[in-house]
Amino acid sequence: MSKVIVVTSGKGGVGKTTSSAAFAAGLAAKGHKTAVIDFDVGLRNLDLIMGVERRVVYDFVNVINGEATLKQALIKDKRVDNLYILPASQTRDKDALSKEGVESVINELKKEFEFIVCDSPAGIEKGAFMALYFADEAIIVTNPEVSSVRDSDRILGILQSRSKAAEDGKTVKEHLLITRYSPDRVEGGDMLGMDDIVEILSVPLIGVIPESGSVLQASNSGNPVIMDKDSEAGQAYQDVVARFLGEEVPLRFIDVEPKKGFFQKLFG
């Protein structure tokens, strides 16, 4: 039974695409056949982050319009087996996404893939709505600041009232992913703390990604940051994937002193 997971946030620039790329690559690296779809029609970025921008021939909108087959449009990742990317169209706008069209693409993907990751555009308009409509589960990406948290709350409301699952009387399983977390700045009072965010949103936490230069480097070089096994952000994303797959993994990189980790707190 395949699962559709939307990565969404409401607010822009919080790390949806970075997280989608890392999450999809992480699932694939663990042996799960995964497709990641860029729903940001007109502002496509996922292909850049995944380093496949020069391999795009056909895109999501071409498939919806029947101008190409899904097989033609899917780009197979060269680094990770089991990972495929469906890029957005750069020359169209969100109106090119029809509910029927998106549904047929997702249904076709479901036949072959275990996980389908939908990288949502920012906002609560058509693109974001289409990305979440068919979701079984959702990863809500939030930065530790009030407007991002507020927007995440808004998108959670839409998710549970206007998605297909909601229309069918079911719920979409929610996961909270806090990105760009800087324990120093939380300590200094500049940023919302992890516990505050969880309290405001009351959604189970799936991971905390520390603010890290390696994320930017990874993006610019077109390698999902999860592949950088030395970076804290990369390791934190691996933990996220492990937790998503049901493993119990303690949180890391959430305290100011790297030595005083979760275990020390627990046992020391």
Add this chain to the structure above:
Amino acid sequence: MKLKGEMSMLNVLHVQELDLEKLCAELEQKRDEAPQFFMKSPIIVDCSDLGDAAEQLDFSLLRQKLLELGFIPVGIRNNPVEMNARLVDAGWAIMRESRASTATSTAASTETSESGVAAETNQQPQDTVSEEQVAPQAAAPVGIKSLTIDRPVRSGQQVYAADADMTVLAQTSAGSEIMADGSIHVYGPLRGRVLAGARGNEQARIFCSSLQAELIAIAGRYQLLDESDTELKGKPAMIRLDGEKLIIEPLAH
């Protein structure tokens, strides 16, 4: 039988342009923001923004479109008088003009004979649909119905318990709005807007385990929590109406 003039809560659609397609698209979007609230809800059409241009609008088509969108069109008001006969033929009831521009929240409760006409408490001309609430002459009967919400009410969501009390077992977020014709109980943190006695029941109360609301209201009397000097912010509290004043009291001792 009894036939009485009473006021009810009605949605008023302020038509501001002649493009029906656009109007219906906007209205559909609005409806989808709170489908349970709007589904099969009565609606009146107000033409005051159109003036004489209303002549050019196809009101039978508008009526049909409203029905298709799941509203129940009940009447029309502020239309050019010459159109009355035509509108009645098209299936509309002509409503007497409201005192829209001058009404205040308390003026409505002194009205005695305006049967069936919604007097406005506040007007939001920028919105296509505004919810208007009315204080009826007699307190509305509190139903024994109850609406229970067991999931968080998120920012931007609106939940309305018509003729009923409401119980929320989860939190309500900043930027959300919960309304009930009866009382409201919230067992998670109450952070959004909360309006009890939405159709004028002055006996309605608000109970919450952690009072962090943005705005509290009972029977149309409202207060921003930040403008209140209560010491019960973040604590269990009960809110009731005493005359024109909202009283916030501790809930647990």
